[in-house]
Amino acid sequence: MKLFRSKKYESLNELVIGCQKLEASAQTEFYKKYKTKLMGVCIRYAKTQAEGEDIFQEAFIKVFKKITEVREIESIDRWVKSIVINTAINYYNRTTRQQLLHVNLDNADQNFYSEEYESLIDKLDIEVVLNIISQLPDGYRMIVNLHLIDGFTHAEIAEMLSIADGTARSQYHRARNILMKKLQEIGISRYEIPG
Secondary structure, X not given: OOOOOOOOOOXXXXXXXXXXXXXXXXXXXXXXXXXXXXXXXXXXXXXXXXXXXXXXXXXXXXXXXXXXHOOOHHHHHHHHHHHHHHHXXXXXXXXXOOOOOOOOOOOXXXXXXXXXXXXXXXXXXXXXXXXXXXXXXXXXXHHHHHHHHOXXXXXXXXXXXXXXXHHHHHHHHHHHHHHHXXXXXXXXXXXXXXX
C-alpha cells in the first residue's frame, strides 16, 4: 500500500513554481502560508466574519488563476496582498450596490481633528483600533483601511475606487473624524494616551 506524501518546498521560490505548475501540495501549502495574515485583511474590509471568509476564498481563486503571471517571486507577498485588497474592494462595490461613501454625517464633528491627536492611533492597541474601524460605515471603513492601515496614498485610493483624488482625501478626513470621536466615546482623549 502506497501512502500519499506531500512534497516539501524548501523555499518560497520552489513553492511559487509548484503553484505555477498546478501542484496541489504547493497550492495547499501556499494557501496555508497566507491564510492567517490575509484573512485578517479580508475581515478588516468586510462587515462580518462570513463576508471576510468569502472575500478570502474569492481572492485565492484569483491568486491561483493568475499565479503563472508572476515573474518576480520576491514580490509575491505584495502581489498576493494587492489581489486580496482589490477583491475586497470589488466585493464591497458588488454587494452594496449603492453610491460609495454617501453617509449621513450629522454625528461627525468636522472640527474634532488635530495633528497631535492623529498620532494617538499609532499608540493604541491594534485590536481596539480595528474594532472601532469595523464599526465605521462601509465606505469610510474601506478608505480608513486603505490609507491608515494598508498605507495607500489618496491618489492610489481614488484610482482603486474610481473617485476623484479630492473626494478620497475628504472622505478619509471625515472617516478619521468619526474614528476619533468613537475613540473619545470609549474614554480615550487627546490627553490620555495608553502606555
